[in-house]
Structures are given as C-alpha cells and as structure tokens.
Amino acid sequence: MKIANRMNMLGTETAFEVLARANQLAAEGRSVINLGIGQPDFATPEHIVEAAVKALKDGHHGYTPANGIPELREAVAEDIQVYRGVSVNPDNIVIVPGGKPTMFFACLLFGEAGAEIMYPDPGFPIYESAIRFSGATPVPIDLHEKNGFSFSAEEVLAKISDKTRLIILNSPANPTGGIIQKDEIDKLVAGLADHPEVAIMSDEIYSRMVYDNQPHVSLFGYEEIRDRLIVLDGWSKTYAMTGWRLGYAVWPEALVEHVTRLCVNDHSCVNAPTQWAGIAALKGPQDMVDEMMRAFDERREIILRELNDIPGFSCVRPGGAFYAFPNITGTRHSAQALQEKILSETGVAAIAGTSFGANGEGYLRFSYANSVDNILEAMSRVRNLLSN
Ligand SMILES: Cc1ncc(COP(=O)(O)O)c(C=O)c1O
Numbered sequence: 145m146k147i148a149n150r151m152n153m154l155g156t157e158t159a160f161e162v163l164a165r166a167n168q169l170a171a172e173g174r175s176v177i178n179l180g181i182g183q184p185d186f187a188t189p190e191h192i193v194e195a196a197v198k199a200l201k202d203g204h205h206g207y208t209p210a211n212g213i214p215e216l217r218e219a220v221a222e223d224i225q226v227y228r229g230v231s232v233n234p235d236n237i238v239i240v241p242g243g244k245p246t247m248f249f250a251c252l253l254f255g256e257a258g259a260e261i262m263y264p265d266p267g268f269p270i271y272e273s274a275i276r277f278s279g280a281t282p283v284p285i286d287l288h289e290k291n292g293f294s295f296s297a298e299e300v301l302a303k304i305s306d307k308t309r310l311i312i313l314n315s316p317a318n319p320t321g322g323i324i325q326k327d328e329i330d331k332l333v334a335g336l337a338d339h340p341e342v343a344i345m346s347d348e349i350y351s352r353m354v355y356d357n358q359p360h361v362s363l364f365g366y367e368e369i370r371d372r373l374i375v376l377d378g379w380s381k382t383y384a385m386t387g388w389r390l391g392y393a394v395w396p397e398a399l400v401e402h403v404t405r406l407c408v409n410d411h412s413c414v415n416a417p418t419q420w421a422g423i424a425a426l427k428g429p430q431d432m433v434d435e436m437m438r439a440f441d442e443r444r445e446i447i448l449r450e451l452n453d454i455p456g457f458s459c460v461r462p463g464g465a466f467y468a469f470p471n472i473t474g475t476r477h478s479a480q481a482l483q484e485k486i487l488s489e490t491g492v493a494a495i496a497g498t499s500f501g502a503n504g505e506g507y508l509r510f511s512y513a514n515s516v517d518n519i520l521e522a523m524s525r526v527r528n529l530l531s532n
Pocket of ligand 1: 182241243245314317347378379380390391
C-alpha cells in the first residue's frame, strides 16, 4: 500500500498513549494511578443522561442539520449571553463532535503550503498536529512560566508575517493551567488592528473552570475582531461529557458555510440524542458544575503543596482547568525520561511537557481530575522515588 505523504505530518495526543500504557500495567496487576488523562473523574449529571434517553425514546434517531439542531444552537447562544455577556446569532454556531473538530477544521480552512499559523507552546498538541497536516507552517507562541504561562503580546505581534493566517489562543490552558491576563489580550487585540487579514481562534473549552473568583476573559469581549474570531467551546470538560463527543464553535459569518460543508463531508452531524442532552446540560441546574469546581479547587491546593514538596520540583499556581505543570529541571531528568521512570517505577501516569511542544522540556503535566486519596498516594510515591 502507498500511504499519502501528508500522514507523516500528523502528530498525536500522547495522553492517549500513556493511558493505553497505564491500562496495560494495570492489567498486569500493577497499582496504577492515572494523572495523565485530561478528563473529569465525575459522571455526567443524571438529568443530562435522562435527556439523551428521552430523545432516543421520542424517536430522535435520524440525521440532524449538519450545523446542529436549531434548539441546541439557540441554547448555546443563550448560554453565551449569560456567561460572556454577548449576543451571538445562532446561525453562526456550528455544533461538532467535541472540541477537536473545530481546531482541525479551522486549520484546514486556513492552512496550506506557504501559510503560517501561530499556536501556543506548550499547548494542546492537536494544534501543531493539525497545522502541519494542513500544510501550513506552525509558528510557536512561547508561553513563559515567569508570567504564569501567559504570552507576551509584543512577542506574538512581532512574529506575525505576511504569511500569517490564523492565531490560536487558549485560556485557561492545557497543559499549564495558565490564564492569559486581560491586559495582554488588550495589547494583542490593539496590535491586530494592523493585521486585519489575520483570523483568531480562541479555545475557551475551560472557560467555566477558573479559580479564585477570577473572571474568564473571553475574546468575545472584543467587538473589533468579531468578524474574524472563532470561539471554540464544548461540553466535554464543563459537564463531564468527554465520551459523548459534543462541542461547538461560533464562526464569523464568512466562514459558516465553509465549516458546515466540512461537517457534511466529515461526520454529517452530531448524533441526535447527544444534542438533546447538550440542551439539558445548558438549560438545566448548574450545581453539579459548581460542585465539581469546588472539588477541583480543593485538589488544586493539595497537588500544588505536594508537588512543591518533591525534591527537584517547583510548581506555579494554576489559575484554571485541572492541570498542574511543575518545573522538574531540579531532578536533572528530561521530561520524557521522568515520565517513563515515574510510570514504570511507581505506576503514576503523568505526561512529559515535551508532548505539548518544545517549550515543555523541563516540565511534567499532572491532571488533578482524580480523588484526593489517589493524588496524595501518587505524590507520595513520586516523592519517595525522587528522595532516594
Ligand atoms: C485546550 C483543549 N481544547 C480542546 C480539547 C478537546 O476537547 P474534546 O475532548 O471535546 O475534543 C481539549 C481536551 O483535552 C483541550 O485540553
């Protein structure tokens, strides 16, 4: 068989490989604690599950419009009004199976040989993978630990060239838990006035997962870039629905038809019962989201304290999501070597920072979407390993 060359350009999300490895060790009888995978350890709330069951019983078995059922797109528009205070047209919303398709489609829409797309490094690995696959050149936006893993607007603006088509932003961020500060976004948006042809994709999938009563700064707040802004969000994290595959993005008028055509070609539509479940999630009680966030906040304090007590580790305070990204340079191991060592010798799964870009060298990502007991046990195993 002769496989297309572009397949060599496609990267991966190492968390899935580490998950497979951890499951294999567990199957061999090892005690494994998985702090590698980025998904809430909570069940989807009952009323959401019930809504999907009801939709099936009510006969929602067929195709839906490719961009999603109108009731769901209207519910999303209302949700955006409530949580971000802006009014969006439901016709600009496209429902997709999860957060990932939006980033893939955005890269296919803008990327080709000769084009450049900017992405955060360290950042969600699928950005760089999708950019390369599209044929475009990935241009990293360096995130700095000293700034709480935010970027410097000046540095971003300085890297824009006449080939730049799209800038990808993500706050709160995976893998760092970092938050981009409002003044930095203000500066970036002001500078983008000189580059009216550059589009922005803001991945706001962790928008409801911000700690310390900080407001989430959405790119929706900047009217002047609305005609070239894509905002990605979804249900996976907020409602503990990673396996349901449901996400959305709000697209500028000029792109809606293109992305809908990508949906028709790719997956036709998201399965109907999941879309009805999505409405129940947005319109139903939100107390489970608050409860989950209280649990994550408690675990954040615990993992932060524990990580900073491990020889050779130092960890800045994550402001959002459910990841801690300690600096491990004091251990004198590379990120990859330490990921391997910790998994094989203690059964604790974490992800090497280099899985999120070259700037991730010297870091490990721990997800604290796990029980307090498991977090404490995992930290104790790693501390013992590195104390000897
Ligand atoms: C920043 C970011 N965006 C998007 C996604 C993808 O979410 P989904 O599972 O809904 O495709 C993730 C998942 O980890 C993520 O961390």
